[in-house]
Amino acid sequence: xxxxxSLQGTLDLLVLxxxxxxxxxxxxxxMAAIHDxxxxxxxxxxxxLYPALHRMEEAGWVRAEWTTKDSGRRARVYALTAAGRxxxxxxxxxxxxxxxxxxxxxRTV
Amino acid sequence: xxxxxxVVNVVRGDRVTREIDEELACHLEEAVAAGRxxxxxxxAFGSPLHHREESRDIRLxxxxxxxxxxxxxxxxxxxxxxxFSLLAVACLTxxxxxxxxxxxxxxxxxxxxxxxxxxxxxxFAVTGTNRGTPGNSDVSWPDWLDLQRSSTLxxxxxxxxxxxxxxxxxxxxxxxxxxxxxxxxxxxxxVHPMLGRGFEPGEDAGRNAxxxxxxxxxxxQDRFRGDPAIVGKTQSLSGLPHTIVGVTPQxxxxxxxxxAFQFWVPASMQTQFDAGxxxxxxxxxxxxxxxxxxxxxxxxxxxxxxxxxxxxxxxAEYPETNRGRGIRLFPLWQTPxxxxxxxxxxxxxxxxxxxxxxxxxxxxxxxxxxxxxFGRHQEMTIRLAxxxxxxxxxxxxxxxxxxxxVLAAAGGVLVANWLRNALALLTPPRGGVLLRLPGELDWRVxxxxxxxxxxxxxxxxxxxxxLTSHIDLAxxxxxxxxxxxxxxxxxxxxxxxxLVQVSLSFVLLVGAGLLIQSMQAVRTASPGFSAAGVLxxxxxxxxxxxxxxxxxxxxxxxxxxxxxxxxxxSAAFSRMTPFSYRNYSSAPVAADGYxxxxxxxxxxxxxxxxxxxxxxxxxPLVAGREFTRADAExxxxxxxxxxxxxxxxxxxxxAIGRRVQVKGxxxxxxxxxxxxKYHNLLETPKPFLYVPLRQNFSATAALQIRTPQGPGAxxxxxxxxxxxxxxxxxxxxxxxxREQVDRTxxxxxxxxxxxxxxxxxxxxxxxxGLYGVMAATVSQSARELALRMALGAGxxxxxxxxxxxxxxxxxxxxxxxxxxxxxLTRLLGYFLYKVSPRDPAAFAAAFLIVAIAAxxxxxxxxxxxxxxxxxxxxxx
Numbered sequence: 001x002x003x004x005x006s007l008q009g010t011l012d013l014l015v016l017x018x019x020x021x022x023x024x025x026x027x028x029x030x031m032a033a034i035h036d037x038x039x040x041x042x043x044x045x046x047x048x049l050y051p052a053l054h055r056m057e058e059a060g061w062v063r064a065e066w067t068t069k070d071s072g073r074r075a076r077v078y079a080l081t082a083a084g085r086x087x088x089x090x091x092x093x094x095x096x097x098x099x100x101x102x103x104x105x106x107r108t109v
Numbered sequence: 110x111x112x113x114x115x116v117v118n119v120v121r122g123d124r125v126t127r128e129i130d131e132e133l134a135c136h137l138e139e140a141v142a143a144g145r146x147x148x149x150x151x152x153a154f155g156s157p158l159h160h161r162e163e164s165r166d167i168r169l170x171x172x173x174x175x176x177x178x179x180x181x182x183x184x185x186x187x188x189x190x191x192x193f194s195l196l197a198v199a200c201l202t203x204x205x206x207x208x209x210x211x212x213x214x215x216x217x218x219x220x221x222x223x224x225x226x227x228x229x230x231x232x233f234a235v236t237g238t239n240r241g242t243p244g245n246s247d248v249s250w251p252d253w254l255d256l257q258r259s260s261t262l263x264x265x266x267x268x269x270x271x272x273x274x275x276x277x278x279x280x281x282x283x284x285x286x287x288x289x290x291x292x293x294x295x296x297x298x299x300v301h302p303m304l305g306r307g308f309e310p311g312e313d314a315g316r317n318a319x320x321x322x323x324x325x326x327x328x329x330q331d332r333f334r335g336d337p338a339i340v341g342k343t344q345s346l347s348g349l350p351h352t353i354v355g356v357t358p359q360x361x362x363x364x365x366x367x368x369a370f371q372f373w374v375p376a377s378m379q380t381q382f383d384a385g386x387x388x389x390x391x392x393x394x395x396x397x398x399x400x401x402x403x404x405x406x407x408x409x410x411x412x413x414x415x416x417x418x419x420x421x422x423x424x425a426e427y428p429e430t431n432r433g434r435g436i437r438l439f440p441l442w443q444t445p446x447x448x449x450x451x452x453x454x455x456x457x458x459x460x461x462x463x464x465x466x467x468x469x470x471x472x473x474x475x476x477x478x479x480x481x482x483f484g485r486h487q488e489m490t491i492r493l494a495x496x497x498x499x500x501x502x503x504x505x506x507x508x509x510x511x512x513x514x515v516l517a518a519a520g521g522v523l524v525a526n527w528l529r530n531a532l533a534l535l536t537p538p539r540g541g542v543l544l545r546l547p548g549e550l551d552w553r554v555x556x557x558x559x560x561x562x563x564x565x566x567x568x569x570x571x572x573x574x575x576l577t578s579h580i581d582l583a584x585x586x587x588x589x590x591x592x593x594x595x596x597x598x599x600x601x602x603x604x605x606x607x608l609v610q611v612s613l614s615f616v617l618l619v620g621a622g623l624l625i626q627s628m629q630a631v632r633t634a635s636p637g638f639s640a641a642g643v644l645x646x647x648x649x650x651x652x653x654x655x656x657x658x659x660x661x662x663x664x665x666x667x668x669x670x671x672x673x674x675x676x677x678x679s680a681a682f683s684r685m686t687p688f689s690y691r692n693y694s695s696a697p698v699a700a701d702g703y704x705x706x707x708x709x710x711x712x713x714x715x716x717x718x719x720x721x722x723x724x725x726x727x728x729p730l731v732a733g734r735e736f737t738r739a740d741a742e743x744x745x746x747x748x749x750x751x752x753x754x755x756x757x758x759x760x761x762x763x764a765i766g767r768r769v770q771v772k773g774x775x776x777x778x779x780x781x782x783x784x785x786k787y788h789n790l791l792e793t794p795k796p797f798l799y800v801p802l803r804q805n806f807s808a809t810a811a812l813q814i815r816t817p818q819g820p821g822a823x824x825x826x827x828x829x830x831x832x833x834x835x836x837x838x839x840x841x842x843x844x845x846x847r848e849q850v851d852r853t854x855x856x857x858x859x860x861x862x863x864x865x866x867x868x869x870x871x872x873x874x875x876x877x878g879l880y881g882v883m884a885a886t887v888s889q890s891a892r893e894l895a896l897r898m899a900l901g902a903g904x905x906x907x908x909x910x911x912x913x914x915x916x917x918x919x920x921x922x923x924x925x926x927x928x929x930x931x932x933l934t935r936l937l938g939y940f941l942y943k944v945s946p947r948d949p950a951a952f953a954a955a956f957l958i959v960a961i962a963a964x965x966x967x968x969x970x971x972x973x974x975x976x977x978x979x980x981x982x983x984x985x
Contacts, residue, residue: 027132028139046153050132069135076132 011044011052012061013095016088019062019080026075027053053078061087175501179508186509193481194513197474200874201517201565204470206524207463207867209558213525213548214532215456218366219442219449221549225361227299228402231264233409234444235399235416240433241709245445246695247395248436250376250388252423253291256436259419262407265297268313268399271365271447272382274346274372275649275841276332284841285328287346287372288363289379295323295355297402298364304329305340305355313376316387320378322346323355325362328371346372347382348652362545364400367448367536369545384651384809393430393697398446401438413438432710448546452532454939455856455863461936462620462867465613467565469871472606473878474513475569478506479603480885482577489577502578503571510570511563518562525558526550535862536855572602603882604918610878611922612929614871615959619930621868622951623937623944624861630943631854637785638687639727640847644814644823645686647841648831651808660808663834664719665738670830671814676823678815682719682802686811687726687787688849694805698798699770703758713754714787714795715771717802723749723782725815726846733765733780740801747801748776752784754796771800789853791942812840820844860940872962880966883915887970894974895982904975911974915967916960923959927952 018033019025025033030053031044056062061084069075080088140150187194221229236245237252247270248256257266268291276283291297292314295307302323312319322344324333333339343350351374363370379396380387388394403412420436444450482489492502529548536544548554648667650660664682671680685693693714705711720737723730731752740747748769755764768775784794802810816823820843831838887894894907934946944951 026135026139028136028143032139032143046136046150050129050136054129071138073135073138074131075135076128 010095011048012056013088013091014042014044015049015052015056016061016080016084016091019078020085020088023079024067024077026077030078056084059087060084175504176508179505180512182505183509183512187512190481193477197477197513198516198520200470200473200477200877201514201569202520202524203870203874204463204467205514205518205521205558205562205565206528207466207521207870208561209518209521209525209550209554210528210531210548211456211459211463212554212557213529213550214546215442215460216551216554217529217547217549218452218532219456221551222366222441222449223298223362223364224549225300225358226364229441231403231405232400232441233403233412234439234441234446235266235401236437236439236445237395238435238437239710239712240435241706242712245437246434247446248397248399249392249395249430250379250397251390251392252395252420252431252434253397253399255423256416256419259422260401260412260415262404262412262415263401264404265293265402266399267291267294267297267364267402268376268397269294269364270376270379270396270398271368271370272347272374274382275652285371286365286368287322287370287374288365289376289382290373291399292375294373295357300357300361302355303358304337305353307355308373308375314389315377316389317349317380318377319375320349320351320381321354321375322351323357323373324353325357325369325371326359327369329356344372346374347378348654349378349381351378365447366444366452367544367546384807392427395695409438409440433708434710451856452546452859455860458620458860458937458940459863462617462864465617466867466871466874467561468568469610469613469874469878471565471569472610473569473874473881474510475573476603476606476878476881478510478569478573479576479606480881482573485577493578499578503574506574506577507566507570510566510574514562514566514569517565518558521562522550522555522558525554532859535859576602603885607875607878607882607918608922608925610871610875611919611959611963612924612926614868614875615923615926615955616930616933617864617868617871618955618958619926619951620934620937621861621864622954623934623946623948624857624864624940626948626951627937627940627942627944628854628857628861631790631857634790634942636687636790636846636850637728637783638846639815640845640850642815642817643726643846644816644818644820644843645811645846645849646827646843647686647809647811648682648838649809649841650838653835653838655808657806657808661803661806663838664810666834667812667830668719670833671827674826674830676816676818679721679725680812680814681722681725682810682812683722684717684802684805684807684810686813686849687716687785687846688789688853689811693787696772698796700758701767701769711796713771713798715748715798715800716787717805717807718799719802719810722813723799725813727815728785729783731781731783732763733778735780736799736801738803741803742806744804746774746776746804747779749780749782749799750778751782751797753794754798755781757796769798771798776800790850813846857940857942872958875959876962876966879915879919879963880969882918883911883967883970884973886914887911887974891977891982895977895979898977898979899983907975908971911971912964912967915971916963919959919963919967923956926959927956930955 014034015030018030018037022033027049031046031049034042034044053062053064057064057078061081062078063081064076064078066074067077137147137150141147223229226232235248237248239246250268253266253268257263260266270289271286272289273284273286276285290308290313292308292310292312295302301307303326305323307323308319308321312321324339324344329335329339332344333342336342339353339356342353344353345351357373362368363373374382376397377389379389383396386394388396401412401416403409416436416438420431420434424431424434439445442449443453489502493499525548529550530546532546532548533544536546648664650663655663668680668682671677685691693716695712695714697710698713699705699711703711718736720740721735723735730749733749736747736749748771750758750764750769758764758769759767764778764781767778769778770776782799784797786792787797814823814827824840824843827840827843831840894910897907897910930952931947937946
């Protein structure tokens with residue numbers, strides 16, 4: 001799970017960061033939040049969001065629980081765990097390293 | 110947490126699926142609420158099925174999920190053909206149950222025989238050895254103490270000696286077995302009395318100095334009704350009141366395979382329990398049978414060499430008593446001085462037999478699975494066609510097999526539980542002494558049984574699974590055509606399985622036949638005395654408080670009275686009756702005109718006998734005379750030797766008139782007796798002699814009565830005559846000498862029972878297997894048979910065709926079995942008494958039985974073949 005696959009890592013980073021600011025979001029709200037904060041630039045694919053959430057849940061980075069919405073339907077909301085917070089820090093610094101490296105390449109060449 | 114939650118998720122697979130669906134539905138709802146088009150949102154999601162599978166795979170452990178699926182499916186399949194399932198489970202239950210039972214016996218009798226005793230892995234039995242004499246002897250108390258002082262590798266020396274006492278109950282005397290032990294006994298074995306205490310250091314020293322006893326839970330319950338204030342009360346044991354200082358916890362039976370001990374006394378009480386003979390300071394009196402617990406990490410070889418070195422030192426230091434004497438350690442399962450040694454070969458044979466039965470059962474179930482595989486051809490073809498891998502199919506079929514064997518293992522453990530006490534039931538009781546030969550179903554036995562279950566699954570399941578999954582799809586799509594008799598590929602495998610069964614059961618039957626013959630030979634073998642027409646019992650005057658003089662008078666008067674009773678031809682006392690479980694006296698002997706090798710010390714066993722003993726028990730005299738009442742204490746010391754001794758010491762020259770030294774006394778030989786068996790029927794001849802009971806008196810003695818009457822008719826007369834002399838003395842159990850002899854052949858009898866029962870079982874299983882193969886052959890080649898009929902073959906021709914095929918199969922099996930049996934029956938060596946392991950009669954009998962069973966198994970299907978309606982079969 002710790003494979004630094006940049007694409008997968010990016011989705012994890014976005015999800016973890018968003019959850020650290022706004023705990024207890026369900027899948028759709030999480031997707032909408034990322035969409036909004038990025039000013040409509042980043043669109044998370046529905047098809048990869050849920051497998052990613054379930055994977056992070058199994059890894060112990062997020063915790064899920066069922067709540068009942070106003071409509072009466074049950075919704076599964078996610079929150080960060082302590083392990084998730086640690087992971088977020090690691091992912092953030094990794095992101096900094098990668099982006100600054102890419103920037104250096106863009107500037108020099 | 111993660112792996113565990115995934116395991117949990119597997120068990121709740123349905124719920125996981127539902128939750129994922131629910132979460133996705135929630136997502137779609139939000140999307141629609143946010144103003145997106147429902148169809149567009151669903152499309153954005155992609156295939157929900159794919160989605161669900163991807164999420165599921167993350168949340169489940171896949172192989173476990175598949176296993177669960179296979180289990181559910183397998184259970185469904187087994188429920189669908191209950192007849193097959195029941196038969197298969199029944200076969201396997203017999204196989205696995207028989208194995209579990211024998212494992213439990215091996216565990217409970219050989220490997221960890223003593224419940225509640227700590228660290229039995231480090232416990233080893235100790236015996237003495239005597240150079241030039243095979244077998245083992247006991248160890249003397251001074252030697253034992255010296256070993257203990259000199260050893261650095263042994264954590265504890267645990268001395269003990271089985272003993273007994275007579276507890277009087279009404280006019281019946283009942284034996285209770287117990288043990289004389291070193292003072293460290295209870296601490297060293299890690300058993301702490303539930304009431305009171307064990308023995309204290311020093312309580313094993315001094316002559317009759319510490320009359321204290323620890324009693325068993327059983328005795329506390331039975332004799333004292335669980336009296337909570339029992340500690341401090343007294344109980345008379347062997348004629349002396351002993352203070353009860355402790356009660357052992359429930360489930361502790363002592364450290365002697367075969368008996369449940371009722372009491373323990375410190376070794377200092379030895380004199381009281383050995384009819385007055387003091388042995389604690391006598392280096393030549395060997396009586397201790399003990400154990401050592403080695404320090405952790407010490408091997409038996411290291412301990413053996415250390416103790417041998419100590420024994421060699423003692424030999425140099427005390428040549429008079431210790432010449433040629435050594436010490437030998439045995440693992441518990443080879444303990445020579447209790448029933449472990451006697452049962453070891455029996456259990457070894459039992460293990461081989463039950464493994465064979467398991468193999469036969471596996472072959473049977475394998476055959477059944479193959480038959481069923483034929484019926485599931487369609488199902489397998491479809492599953493392969495829709496993309497299931499072969500590996501997946503094999504896994505599914507093996508899972509079904511595993512279900513069968515797990516069910517069977519559960520049943521097998523139940524069977525083993527029922528059989529736990531079977532060995533004790535097969536062993537004849539000895540005068541009310543509590544027997545204990547239990548199986549132990551602990552986790553080790555269960556683990557081994559589980560292993561057997563898995564191996565069995567692979568044995569019976571793998572070949573059918575591979576064959577079943579190996580389907581030629583193109584061929585299978587064509588319509589199924591009937592095979593020709595015996596040409597089907599699977600038929601070949603099935604025939605091979607039947608061959609294995611037939612040959613294995615043939616071997617078992619030969620073994621059973623040999624043992625039955627051997628048993629017959631044992632039964633008709635002459636022990637060298639009259640087994641018929643002689644009764645024996647024990648009369649314990651020592652325990653009853655008699656001194657020597659009173660006991661002598663009592664014995665003489667009783668003989669006079671008995672010989673006046675109608676029907677009694679003669680009666681005589683002796684210290685021991687032949688074939689008793691107690692030990693003869695044994696002593697170094699020297700003889701006129703015989704020079705022993707310098708480093709050997711000839712010893713001989715002897716019996717102290719009263720006047721007329723030899724004629725009463727029926728041992729003929731070769732020369733000289735019997736003892737008479739004139740051979741009393743004050744008369745000249747005399748002895749009678751047996752032929753073996755005469756031959757060894759005087760090389761056949763006349764022994765009468767020569768002298769033999771026994772225990773320091775020179776005795777004149779007045780008679781030579783025909784050699785007899787003294788311990789059991791299978792013993793090899795060893796020198797043996799007799800001395801007059803009066804000249805080496807024992808108040809605890811055996812009484813022999815020569816009478817045509819049975820024990821039932823004689824017992825009241827005996828009790829009446831004894832009452833007339835003293836109302837407080839009762840005889841022990843009165844039995845025939847035949848019974849006495851039979852009691853020593855228990856392990857043979859157990860082996861015979863096991864082989865006959867399992868040999869019969871194996872035959873039935875093999876016959877069922879043969880029947881199954883023939884029945885399947887007939888039904889699968891119905892078209893061919895019908896064609897033959899249509900072309901003019903008569904019922905007789907068909908009968909011959911089918912029966913001959915079956916018999917050919919059986920014949921090959923028998924041939925293979927006979928070849929194997931010629932080699933394997935040698936394993937019975939020890940059990941075969943006057944029977945060759947290649948005895949033609951046993952082979953012939955086994956052949957006949959298998960032939961009859963095979964014929965029976967073939968005739969029914971063959972008969973059914975002749976009843977086929979050719980038109981119908983050809984149309985269908």
